[in-house]
Amino acid sequence: MVKVYSSSVIEAPADRVWAVIRDFNGLPKWHPLIRDSRIENDAPADRVGCIRNFNLKEGGNIREQLLTLSDFDFSCTYSILESPMGVQNYIATLKLTPITDGDRSFIEWSAEFDCPPERERQLADLVGNGVFQGGFDALKRQVTRR
Amino acid sequence: MGQVKVRKSTVVDAPIGAVWNVLRDFNGHDRWHPIVAESAIEDGRAADEIGCVRRFRLRQGGWLREQLLKLSDRDHSFTYCILEAPLPLYDYVATLRLKPITDGGGTFWEWQSTFGAPPGEEAALAALVGEQVYEAGFDAVKAQLGLGSTPRVRAAAPRGAASSSAPIECNGMVLDRFGGPEVLKWQRLSAPVPGPGEVRLRHTAIGVNYIDVYLRTGYYPLLQPPGVPGLEGAGVVVDVGPGVNGILVGDRVGYACMPPGAYAEYRTMKADLLVLLPDEISDETAAAGLLKGMTAEFLLHRVHRVKEGDSILVHAAAGGVGQLLCQWARALGASVIGTVGSLEKARIARAHGCAYPILYTEEDFVEKVREITAGRGCDVVYDAVGRDTFLRSYEALAVRGHLVSFGQASGPIEPVDIAGFVGKSARVSRPNFGHYTGTPAEVRAITDRLFDALRRGIVSVEIGQRFPLSDAAEAHRALGARRTTGSSILLP
Numbered sequence: 063m064v065k066v067y068s069s070s071v072i073e074a075p076a077d078r079v080w081a082v083i084r085d086f087n088g089l090p091k092w093h094p095l096i097r098d099s100r101i102e103n104d105a106p107a108d109r110v111g112c113i114r115n116f117n118l119k120e121g122g123n124i125r126e127q128l129l130t131l132s133d134f135d136f137s138c139t140y141s142i143l144e145s146p147m148g149v150q151n152y153i154a155t156l157k158l159t160p161i162t163d164g165d166r167s168f169i170e171w172s173a174e175f176d177c178p179p180e181r182e183r184q185l186a187d188l189v190g191n192g193v194f195q196g197g198f199d200a201l202k203r204q205v206t207r208r
Numbered sequence: 209m210g211q212v213k214v215r216k217s218t219v220v221d222a223p224i225g226a227v228w229n230v231l232r233d234f235n236g237h238d239r240w241h242p243i244v245a246e247s248a249i250e251d252g253r254a255a256d257e258i259g260c261v262r263r264f265r266l267r268q269g270g271w272l273r274e275q276l277l278k279l280s281d282r283d284h285s286f287t288y289c290i291l292e293a294p295l296p297l298y299d300y301v302a303t304l305r306l307k308p309i310t311d312g313g314g315t316f317w318e319w320q321s322t323f324g325a326p327p328g329e330e331a332a333l334a335a336l337v338g339e340q341v342y343e344a345g346f347d348a349v350k351a352q353l354g355l356g357s358t359p360r361v362r363a364a365a366p367r368g369a370a371s372s373s374a375p376i377e378c379n380g381m382v383l384d385r386f387g388g389p390e391v392l393k394w395q396r397l398s399a400p401v402p403g404p405g406e407v408r409l410r411h412t413a414i415g416v417n418y419i420d421v422y423l424r425t426g427y428y429p430l431l432q433p434p435g436v437p438g439l440e441g442a443g444v445v446v447d448v449g450p451g452v453n454g455i456l457v458g459d460r461v462g463y464a465c466m467p468p469g470a471y472a473e474y475r476t477m478k479a480d481l482l483v484l485l486p487d488e489i490s491d492e493t494a495a496a497g498l499l500k501g502m503t504a505e506f507l508l509h510r511v512h513r514v515k516e517g518d519s520i521l522v523h524a525a526a527g528g529v530g531q532l533l534c535q536w537a538r539a540l541g542a543s544v545i546g547t548v549g550s551l552e553k554a555r556i557a558r559a560h561g562c563a564y565p566i567l568y569t570e571e572d573f574v575e576k577v578r579e580i581t582a583g584r585g586c587d588v589v590y591d592a593v594g595r596d597t598f599l600r601s602y603e604a605l606a607v608r609g610h611l612v613s614f615g616q617a618s619g620p621i622e623p624v625d626i627a628g629f630v631g632k633s634a635r636v637s638r639p640n641f642g643h644y645t646g647t648p649a650e651v652r653a654i655t656d657r658l659f660d661a662l663r664r665g666i667v668s669v670e671i672g673q674r675f676p677l678s679d680a681a682e683a684h685r686a687l688g689a690r691r692t693t694g695s696s697i698l699l700p
Contacts, residue, residue, distance in 0.1 A: 070311035071219055159318065162338075163218035163346065168316045170307070190310075198311055 063151075064182050067172045068194035074205040076160040076167040080136045082204060083156060086114055086128050092204045093197050095119060113143065122146040129153070136160075142175075149175040149185060169198060209298065210330035215320040216342040222353045224308045224315045228284045230349050231304060234276050235262050240348045243267055243340060261291065268456055269484070270294035277301070290323075295458040297333065298324035317346065328376065329457070332447035336457045375400050376408065376446070380472025381680040384434045386426035389681040389688070392471075397436065399474035402449030407479045409461065413495035414470045415440030416675075416683045416696040417528075418617070423468060424684065431468045438470025438698075442485065442494040452479045460485040462494030464502055465651075466642060471680055473700045480648045483655045488663055496695035497532075497669030499641075501658040502651075503614070504532035504667070506644040507590060508540065509657065511637050512610050516541030518587040521577055521604055523597055524617070525562045526553035528695055532667050533590055534562040539666040545580055547573050547597075556693070577604040585609055585632075595619040602634060610635045670694030 072079050082092055087107040089096040099116035101107050102125075107114070113127050125143040132138070137157035142149060152175035159168040171194040177185050220227050230240060235255040238247040247264035249255050250273075255262070261275045271292070278287040285305035290297055302321035309316055319342040325333045347357035375398040382395040402408045415438070422428040423437050431437055442462040445455055455461065465481040485494050507529075508514045514537050522537070524530045525546025534544050538561030546562035548554045554565035566576045577586055585606035591597050594616025601611050611634060613621065629636065645651050661667045672694035675683040679698075686692050 067308075068310045069307060069316065071309060071314075071316075159217065159316070160215075161219060161316070162216045163343070166219070168217065168219070168307070168309070195311060 063174055063176055064186050065172070065174050066186050066190045066194070067170070068190050068198065069168065069170045070195070070198040070202075071161065072167045072169055072198070072202050072205060074167060075165050076136055076158045079167045079169065079201065079205055080133070080158050082201065083158070084108065084131070084133065084136075084138065086112065086131070086138070086140070089114070089116055092200050093193075094200050095193065095196060147185065147188070148181065149177050151176045169201070171197065209324040210327055211322065212325050212330050212334045212337075213320070213322050214334050214338045214342070215318070216338050216346070217316065217318040218343075218346040219309065220315040220317055220346075220350055220353070221355055222315060223313060224284055224306050226353060227315045227317065227349065228281075228306055230352055231306070232256065232279070232281070232284075232286070234260065234279070234286065234288070237262075237345075238264060240352045241341075241345050242348050243344065266294075268454070268459070269486075278303075295333065295336075295456075296326050296329065297337070317349075319345065329446060332457045335447070340456065376474045378473035379678070380436050381438075381677065382434050383424055383431060383437050386424065386433060389424070389684040391424065391433075392437075392681040392684065394678045397472050397474075399472070399476045402447055402452075402476050404449055404451045405479055406449040406476055407452055407455055407461075407482065408446045408448075408474060408476045409441070409443040410446050410474055411441050411443040411470070411472065411677075411700050412491040413442045414438055414677060414698040414700070415464070415495045415497075415499055416680070416687060416698060417499055418687060419499075420468075421684060421688060430466065436469045436471050438472075439466065439468055440464040440495060440499045441470040441475070442491040442498075443475075446474070448479070455479055455482060455484070460491060462489075462491070462498050464499035464641075465645065471677065471698065473677070481645070481651050483651060486659055486663075489659055492671055492674075492697055493662065493669050496671045496697045497662070498655070498658075500528045500532055500695065501662070501667065501669065502645055502654050503529050503641060504536055505654045505658050505661075506639065506641075507533065507612060507614060508536050510644055511612050511614075511639045512588045514540050514542050514588065518542040519577075519581050519584070519606070520544055521573075521586040521589040521601070522546045522562065523589075523591050523593045523601070524548070525557035525560075525565060527592075529592065529614075530557070530590075531560040531670070531694070534560045535667045536661060537561070538563070539661075543580075545577055545586065574600050574603045581606070588612060590614065592616070593618050594621050598622075598624070602629070602632070605632055605634050608633045608635070610637065612637045612639065614639055671697055673697070674699055 087099050087101050089099050097117045097119045102113040105112040115125050117123050124145040126140045128140050130139040139155045142152035154173035157170045161168050235247050235249045238244045243266050245265045245267045250261045253260040263273045273291040274288050276288050287303040290300040300323035304319045307316040350357050380397040381392045385391050420437050423431045445459045461482045462485050463482050520537050520542045522530050522533045526548050537544050544562045545564040546557045547566050547568045548557050557565040564580050566573045588610040589601040591601045591613050592615030596618040598621045673696040675698050677698040677700045683696050
């Protein structure tokens, strides 16, 4: 099993950052890798069990299912149902924690998945740097822009 | 009891290993936390053994015992609870946890706890734990690692709301006009949120003094009705305003100072003249003895330095301040002569170190002083009687003697032409309590010596009467009718 953990500090209050990332259908609005997204079966985007179906800018379709969503903990968990990445049992958690010193946010994005051993390094790098750190960088631009 | 949750977090610009290295030693907080003076693990156990207990002393005074419940080097976290503390932090369980910041290499540090607190004290205790323990700890560890601290920008409104919620509604005695004891009325009052430099107290005992009667009648223009009288009290700090150092929520404190306002269940006041009460000095002793004891201290040590072999005369030697003057002067090695109004009071004065009580109703005290001092007179006379005694006190002085006039119970002193004092090269002082006890340093020096004297039994504070606060008028009647002995206190 591969474990990936990325974390960062975003110079904005947690509730403001959470307003952006809690929208399970909102990835195209902030994540640079995502072209478009829809929720299958017209379900609300914050209903546990709903499935987002999105396309990557570089091509490729991914389906992910929302497993938990907590406005209290500022966290959500989801799994990958289908993707071109070749991962199994992929479960990821995105979590925000307020930093009381300075009214900033500590953001953590972590994932566990299975894949063929020879692809572990490459996939860990793709997820940790491309998806997670790339997302942090975009979020920082997004929430500090105004 | 209110349930409180405190959570503070910060970012340390150092690798997680370096921060954990400072924090993981459960007994190491005396090396970095500014409020911890010394710490030891009980029973010789290891500091990372689950169940070990650290016993530590606060710089402020007071001991705590805390037990380690969990420690994980993998999670960079530990959890502990309070076993014993001088503050009402019930079922306090805290967790300290570090997380790496992969983006940049720093460390996220979170410190949180839950506990129960007495009603009304939740916000204050939450602020105390969050700011003086956790945030102060953040800054100290950063300093230890050679890093600057995070400037904390506090939004004005939420900040105030966090430390102290709202005015506290309470009861107290209000002087609605000048007059007899009946003008003291039991009324609803409000103790406001403490502002900069202020604290809010819950009184546990309040002193009654003759000056309160002067305030009530308007003889001293120190209180304009409607207002709350009382210049002396003791209690517990409920919350603390911005910029107050050295006083924590839960501290036992006492005071004897202007302005009036002690006759109330709660009070918001300036913190600078408050005294932290040592464990051995009870709230009642402080409320009954601070004003009189501080007066005796500066009369004997500052207005005049009484020394071994001095002859001193104390008027009203069985009175509140009189008793303390006799006891303390005796301990300093002075020969103490006193005037009293009855045989019973002569007995009391003698019991308090007055070697020569003079019954002024039957004997002329000037003649008696000459007789006792072999014609020399007294080195110092302490006179709070005023009109009836002032000139005769001069007669009782030795050459280069010192007449200390610190009150006028019998009425205002007639104007005096001091040219006549050349006959003895006499010195006259008219000390004012506020001029000797007007700064924190003066109050600290005076009360240090007073508490030491109380501790060693050199002086004692006798509480003759206790009244409910709502019966303050009755306390004033008793004082006015001279039906009291020793000190009187009011209990909220």
